[in-house]
Amino acid sequence: MFKEVSMKKSVAATILAISMVAAISGCSNPAAPAATTAAPAAETNAAAAVETAAAPAAETTAAAAETPSAGKTELNVAVELMATTNEASIDWDSWYVQRYGVAECLVRNGDSGSFEPWLAESWEVADDNLTWTFKLRDDVKFSNGVDMTATKVVESIERLYDITDPEKGGNGLPQGYMTYSSISADDAAGTVTIVTENPTPDMPGVVAYPWMFIMDVEGSKDIDTVAMAPICTGPYVMTSFTEGLSSELVRNEYYYDDVPFEKVNIMRVAESASRTMALQDGSADMAINIAAADQELLESDSNITVDRAAGSRICVTFMNFENKFLADKTLRDAINMAIDGETIASVTTRNAYLYGFAPVPSSYDFGYDELTNPTPYDVDAAVKLLDDAGIVDNDGDGIRELNGENIELNYVVQANRSMDLIGQAISAQLADIGIAAPIQLVEHLNDYLSNKNYDLINASYVTMPTGDPGSFFSHWRTDFIDNYCGYSNSEFDETFDAMKGEFDAAKRREYIIQLQQILLDDSAMHVNGYFTTNIAYTNKIKDVFNNPSDFYWVNKNIKPAE
Amino acid sequence: MKWKEALKSRRRLIIFGTLALCILLIAVLAPRFMPYDPVKAPLKDALQAPGGAHLCGTDTMGRDVFTRVVYGARISISNTMLLLGVVLVLGSFLGVIAGFFGGTVDTVIMRVSDIMIAFPDLILAIAIAGILGPNMINAITAIAVVSWPRYARLARSLVLKIKNRDYIYAAYITGSRNSYLLRQYFLPNILPTVIVTAATDVGTFMLSLASLSFLGFGVQPPTPEWGYMLSEGRTYMQSAPWLMIYPGIAIFIVVSVFNLFGDAVRDLFDPKADVTKNL
Numbered sequence: 001m002f003k004e005v006s007m008k009k010s011v012a013a014t015i016l017a018i019s020m021v022a023a024i025s026g027c028s029n030p031a032a033p034a035a036t037t038a039a040p041a042a043e044t045n046a047a048a049a050v051e052t053a054a055a056p057a058a059e060t061t062a063a064a065a066e067t068p069s070a071g072k073t074e075l076n077v078a079v080e081l082m083a084t085t086n087e088a089s090i091d092w093d094s095w096y097v098q099r100y101g102v103a104e105c106l107v108r109n110g111d112s113g114s115f116e117p118w119l120a121e122s123w124e125v126a127d128d129n130l131t132w133t134f135k136l137r138d139d140v141k142f143s144n145g146v147d148m149t150a151t152k153v154v155e156s157i158e159r160l161y162d163i164t165d166p167e168k169g170g171n172g173l174p175q176g177y178m179t180y181s182s183i184s185a186d187d188a189a190g191t192v193t194i195v196t197e198n199p200t201p202d203m204p205g206v207v208a209y210p211w212m213f214i215m216d217v218e219g220s221k222d223i224d225t226v227a228m229a230p231i232c233t234g235p236y237v238m239t240s241f242t243e244g245l246s247s248e249l250v251r252n253e254y255y256y257d258d259v260p261f262e263k264v265n266i267m268r269v270a271e272s273a274s275r276t277m278a279l280q281d282g283s284a285d286m287a288i289n290i291a292a293a294d295q296e297l298l299e300s301d302s303n304i305t306v307d308r309a310a311g312s313r314i315c316v317t318f319m320n321f322e323n324k325f326l327a328d329k330t331l332r333d334a335i336n337m338a339i340d341g342e343t344i345a346s347v348t349t350r351n352a353y354l355y356g357f358a359p360v361p362s363s364y365d366f367g368y369d370e371l372t373n374p375t376p377y378d379v380d381a382a383v384k385l386l387d388d389a390g391i392v393d394n395d396g397d398g399i400r401e402l403n404g405e406n407i408e409l410n411y412v413v414q415a416n417r418s419m420d421l422i423g424q425a426i427s428a429q430l431a432d433i434g435i436a437a438p439i440q441l442v443e444h445l446n447d448y449l450s451n452k453n454y455d456l457i458n459a460s461y462v463t464m465p466t467g468d469p470g471s472f473f474s475h476w477r478t479d480f481i482d483n484y485c486g487y488s489n490s491e492f493d494e495t496f497d498a499m500k501g502e503f504d505a506a507k508r509r510e511y512i513i514q515l516q517q518i519l520l521d522d523s524a525m526h527v528n529g530y531f532t533t534n535i536a537y538t539n540k541i542k543d544v545f546n547n548p549s550d551f552y553w554v555n556k557n558i559k560p561a562e
Numbered sequence: 563m564k565w566k567e568a569l570k571s572r573r574r575l576i577i578f579g580t581l582a583l584c585i586l587l588i589a590v591l592a593p594r595f596m597p598y599d600p601v602k603a604p605l606k607d608a609l610q611a612p613g614g615a616h617l618c619g620t621d622t623m624g625r626d627v628f629t630r631v632v633y634g635a636r637i638s639i640s641n642t643m644l645l646l647g648v649v650l651v652l653g654s655f656l657g658v659i660a661g662f663f664g665g666t667v668d669t670v671i672m673r674v675s676d677i678m679i680a681f682p683d684l685i686l687a688i689a690i691a692g693i694l695g696p697n698m699i700n701a702i703t704a705i706a707v708v709s710w711p712r713y714a715r716l717a718r719s720l721v722l723k724i725k726n727r728d729y730i731y732a733a734y735i736t737g738s739r740n741s742y743l744l745r746q747y748f749l750p751n752i753l754p755t756v757i758v759t760a761a762t763d764v765g766t767f768m769l770s771l772a773s774l775s776f777l778g779f780g781v782q783p784p785t786p787e788w789g790y791m792l793s794e795g796r797t798y799m800q801s802a803p804w805l806m807i808y809p810g811i812a813i814f815i816v817v818s819v820f821n822l823f824g825d826a827v828r829d830l831f832d833p834k835a836d837v838t839k840n841l
Contacts, residue, residue, distance in 0.1 A: 273799045293609075293801040343605045348622060350609075421622055424783050428603035428623060441696075441778060 072540060072560035073262040077553065078269040078284035081416065084243055086229040089163040089170065091446055094211035100249060100266055101236040101554035102229045103213035106134055106153070106192075107204045109549040115204040115467065119148070119214055119233060120192075129199040129503055130181075134207070136190045141254040142216040143237045150185035150192050155217040157183060157194075172481040177471050178206045199501040201508065205466025210551055235259040235556040244268060249554075260559035279304055279536055286537035286544055288553055289417065292350035298536050306536045311548035312361050312464035315353060315419055315528040317426065318475075321486035323455045325407050330389045331435075332523035336375035337382035338433045344425045345529040349418040353529030358516050360469045361530040367513035374521055382433055393434050400434040409437040409455035412448045419458040422528050426456075449484040459484075460531065462550055470499055470508065473515050476524060485525070492518045575830055578823035585816055589635040598626035600633040600786045609802050619804040621794065623784070627804060630786035631812050637698075637787050638816070642768045645702045645709075649767075650760050652706065653713025658748060660714065661721030662740070672718070675711035683708040684773060691779035698771075698787075701780040705770050709763075716759060720752040758831050762824030765817040772813055788813050 083093035086102075097103045106120035120134040140148040161180075166172035179197045186193070200206060213232060220230035229238035236249035236259070249264040267284065269275045272291035276298060278284035290298060290306065298304045319326045319335075326332060345355035354362070357376075362368040386392070391400050391407070399406045409430075413423035423439045430437045437456055448454050463472045474480045477496050478488040492515060499511035519525065535546040535553070542561040593600075607624035610616055618627035660671040678686075683705075690704035724730060724747070733743055772789030774780040781787040783794075788809040795805030 272797050276800065291797050293798050297800055340605060347608050347624075348605055424623055425603060425605055428601075428605075428784060432602065439783060441782075 075261045075264045075286070075541065075554065075558065076284045077264065077266050078275045078278045078287040079266060079553070080268075080270060080272070080275065080289045082244055082247070082266070082268045085226040086238070086241060087225040088160055088211045088213060088215070088230075090226075091171070091173075092210070094213060095551065097229050097232070098210045098213055098234075098551060099553040100229070100238065100247060101264065101556070102234045102238050102249065103210075103215065103232040104234045105208050105210070105212050105214065106136075107208040109205075109208055109467070109547060109551060111545050111547055115208060118208075119153075120207075123204065125203065130196050132194045132196065132203050134192045134194070136192065137256065138190055139256045140233050141256070142219060142231050142233055143252045143254055144216060144219045144231050145254050146216055146219055146231075148214065148216075148233055149187045150190055151187055152216060152218075153192050153214050154183050154185040156214045157212065159215075159217050160211060166481060174209075174211055176474050176480065176482060177209065177466060178203065199503050201503045201505075202466040202468040202470065205464075205468060208467075208551075209465055236261075236264050236554065255556070257556055259556055264554055266554075276536075279538055282538065282540070284538075285541045286535055286553075286558075288535055290534055290536045291418065292352040295534065295536075303539045304536055305539070305544075306534055307544060307546040308532050308534045309546045309548040310354065310361070310363055310530060310532050311462065311550055312364065312469070313417075313460060313462045313531040313533065313550060314356075314359065314361060315417065315422060315458055315460050315531060316359065317422075317526040317528060318449075318454075318457050318459055318485040319523075319525055320452055320455050320457075321488070321524075322452060323409070325402050325405075325409065326455060328391075328402060329523060330385055331391065331402065331407070333375050334382040334385045334391075334433065335430065335435065336523050336526050337378050337385070338429050338435075339426055339526060340377045340379075340429060341526075341528060342377065344422055348421050348425045349529075351532070352418045353422075353531055355529045357520065357527055359472065359519065359525075359527055360463055360512065360516060363530070364464065364469070366469060366509060367516070370513055371516055371520060375523055379429075379433065386433065398431075398434060399436045407435050409435065411437040411439045411456040411458075412442055412445070412454040413439045413458050414442055414445050417460050417531055419460060423458050426526075426528075452484060452486060457484075458528070465549070468508070469512060473499075473512075473519075476519060487522075487524050489518060489522065489524075572826070572830065574822070575826035578819060578826050581819045582823045585635065585819060586639065588632065589639045592632050593636060596626075596629045596632055598629040600625060600630045601784050603784070609798070611802075612804050618808045619802070621791075621805055622798070625784075625786075627791075627808050630791060631788070631808050634786040634788045634791065634809065635812065635816070637781065637785065638768060638771065638789075638813075641698055641702060641771055641787075642764060645705055645767050645771065646760055646764060648702065648706045649709045649713055650756065653710035654717040654752060654756055656710065657714035657717025657719075658721050658744065658752065661718035661725065662744065662748065668718075671714065675714050678708055678711045681708065684770065687770065687774060688777060688779060691774055696779045696782060698775075698781050698785075701771060701774040704774065704779075705767065709767070713756060713759065716756060717752050720755060721748050724748070724751055754831050758824070758828045761827045762821065764824060765821040768813070768817055768820070 083096040085093045086097050088094040088097065094103070098105070104119055106118060107123070108116045108118040110116040119137055119140060121137050123132060123134045125132050136148070136150060136153065142148055160174055164170035164172060164174050166175060178200045180194050181197045182195045184193050196203065206212070215230040215232050223230055228241055235252055235255045237252045238247060238249050240248040245268055247266040249266070251259045251262050269278055272289070272294060275284065275287040276290055276294040279287050279298065280301065295306050298306050319332060321327060341355045341357065345351070345353040356362045356368065357373040358368050358371050360366040360368070386400060391402050393400045397406070399408065401407065411423060411427055413420050420441060427437050427439050442448060445457070445459060448457060449459065461472065463469045465471070473496055474482055475484065476487045476492060477483055478493050495511055495514050495518070499508055499515065502508045502511060533546060533550050535544055537544045540561055541558055543557045543559055545557065603623035603625060605624050607620050608622055610620045612619040616626050616628065618631065620626055621630070656671050660668040686708050687704040690707055691701050694700035694703065730743065730747060733747065771780060772792070775787050775789030776793040778793065781790050783790070791809040792806055795809070798805050
């Protein structure tokens with residue numbers, strides 16, 4: 001009997017052992033996910049932290065390790081954000097297709113500020129101020145080997161305008177910058193002629209905008225541009241795209257200039273601390289947007305350079321005019337006066353932002369010094385304003401009431417470019433004066449903006465995407481498609497319309513100053529400050545430049561260091 | 563004296579019980595003695611290193627980390643106890659019903675619990691919390707939904723163990739109503755085991771709640787909660803590590819103490835326990 005029992009036990013043990021081995025070997029290799037960690041970390045453990053940063057980069061480290069830095073053939077880029085698609089007509093996804101080095105436009109925002117030729121060698125406008133002629137380079141081929149002709153350029157632009165046509169249900173975004181009455185191609189002369197409907201002084205900037213990139217419409221017709229980039233002219237060609245995670249690119253063999261790398265790996269590393277560590281351990285050669293806290297750390301590392309640029313990007317807090325509380329001007333004034341923008345920008349975001357109260361950054365010549373801020377930071381004045389208007393806390397719960405209701409505002413905030421820190425700071429300061437504005441952290445802002453599904457919202461915008469801030473004010477023009485706040489002011493509308501077609505630079509400047517002052521007087525929004533973008537890179541590569549426009553990350557200039 | 567001997571052999575229980583009690587007292591009383599406000603944000607004091615006026619430094623909004631850790635104890639512990647209570651009551655109730663009535667009721671409850679057990683629990687909790695929206699009540703709901711099966715199965719097995727005993731039949735025959743049977747016989751039978759299981763689970767629940775908060779599904783800012791404080795400190799891991807170290811230490815201490823306390827309670831009830839363990 002003893003033998004039987006032990007026989008049964010050993011059989012059972014064997015079966016258990018076999019099934020365990022089968023289960024373990026059945027587990028596939030853990031595919032390296034992006035750096036979002038789910039471990040409830042009990043303690044900071046530097047080793048554990050490096051593990052989570054190194055794990056997502058394990059694939060690329062393995063690949064990079066095969067090529068010594070003397071013959072460096074791969075570029076590894078760690079980015080904070082990725083678009084969900086590669087389709088030019090969807091939201092701002094085109095920015096990424098261009099940033100990855102896949103797409104190019106006719107004109108480029110030069111590194112020193114002015115516009116440079118790109119796919120177009122030169123351009124000029126006729127005396128009617130409406131007819132623009134772009135002379136194209138004659139040596140450009142798409143990545144499938146097809147020549148880029150004037151006809152192809154026209155097809156690409158027409159495709160964009162067709163899909164985004166508001167009358168067909170499109171998002172109308174390109175139309176907000178420029179609409180054309182005709183566009184034609186002359187293949188023999190290599191020119192494209194665009195006749196705009198209205199005078200468009202910032203036309204070079206308009207065609208430099210990322211969604212105007214030139215694609216081979218015919219060659220891309222079998223490509224699902226949501227999941228893969230279309231055929232374009234840039235130095236690199238996309239071979240794989242995993243939404244929110246990574247993208248791989250290879251050299252475009254038909255590019256008209258030298259392309260330094262064989263392969264480019266884009267890795268989404270959402271945590272700034274992880275991007276910093278990726279640079280430090282070499283799994284990334286360059287990283288986009290390092291948080292201010294880590295910049296100081298990296299600058300003391302002699303192998304790493306942080307290239308900062310003060311561009312025209314701002315963080316603005318929109319106020320939803322359709323909200324019953326925010327329709328009250330006294331409340332808006334008090335909100336603006338309760339926020340200590342200087343401290344938030346310099347201390348809370350650690351100088352990631354430079355404080356300024358006006359929509360157009362102070363470093364540009366659009367009248368910052370001529371504007372007056374009617375609602376400077378003054379908590380006591382804010383409290384007095386509310387008390388005098390009878391907006392007080394009647395029931396002792398710490399929240400003031402307006403028209404008998406507690407003032408509670410839904411504050412939508414995205415954790416990107418320190419906007420979550422700004423949101424928390426503002427929420428705390430508003431709570432101090434009796435206004436409840438708890439923040440709601442969200443992943444993507446676009447839907448909240450376009451559906452006006454917020455009371456307060458932090459948004460990040462490049463105010464001068466076309467080299468001129470005029471178009472930025474469409475966010476407050478009545479009934480415009482990108483007026484996400486419901487603001488409506490007839491004086492503003494008239495000034496905006498006059499500004500839009502004005503070719504004379506001095507007159508435009510005057511209009512823009514007036515527009516800013518109207519918004520400030522109305523407390524239409526709260527400007528938090530102007531963002532400093534940065535790109536940090538190791539000494540394995542060189543000629544990285546952080547263009548102030550924020551449009552370009554990977555380009556043909558970046559090459560291995562010798 | 564007998565009780566002196568009993569105390570000696572239950573040294574672990576005394577030690578960890580006292581520590582657990584201290585933690586509870588700190589959670590309840592200490593906030594009154596904190597010099598700083600855990601929620602108000604004196605922005606200018608942001609990210610100061612530990613030392614001087616701030617024992618554990620300040621966070622990105624200038625709030626004192628030590629104060630927030632102590633207030634966080636209150637939130638973490640009270641929420642864990644609430645979660646525990648919910649799971650205990652819900653799970654035990656369903657388990658007793660299933661065991662007592664048997665038949666279809668038993669089948670339905672047990673199959674539902676099987677489905678819940680088949681899912682990886684934290685993943686399902688994240689999904690539920692994501693759908694319901696991020697706040698503490700929803701996080702507690704989510705974890706309760708994935709955790710009740712354990713208690714239900716435990717309660718059910720304990721009920722089944724005595725259901726067919728003679729004294730139950732005797733009580734039934736002499737006219738006792740179901741509610742009397744449940745109250746008088748079944749409940750006292752399951753209570754010790756279920757409570758011991760709960761005691762050992764405090765640590766697990768606390769970590770689960772901290773995990774959900776870390777991921778953004780639990781408390782929302784500016785509420786001080788350890789899991790969320792860990793999450794906030796991530797960006798500053800290298801430049802301001804105190805943001806993660808102190809909440810991390812707090813979680814470690816509290817979870818360890820409650821785990822060891824639970825072990826000691828279990829040893830108390832378990833007659834087969836090795837006596838040498840209680841040193």
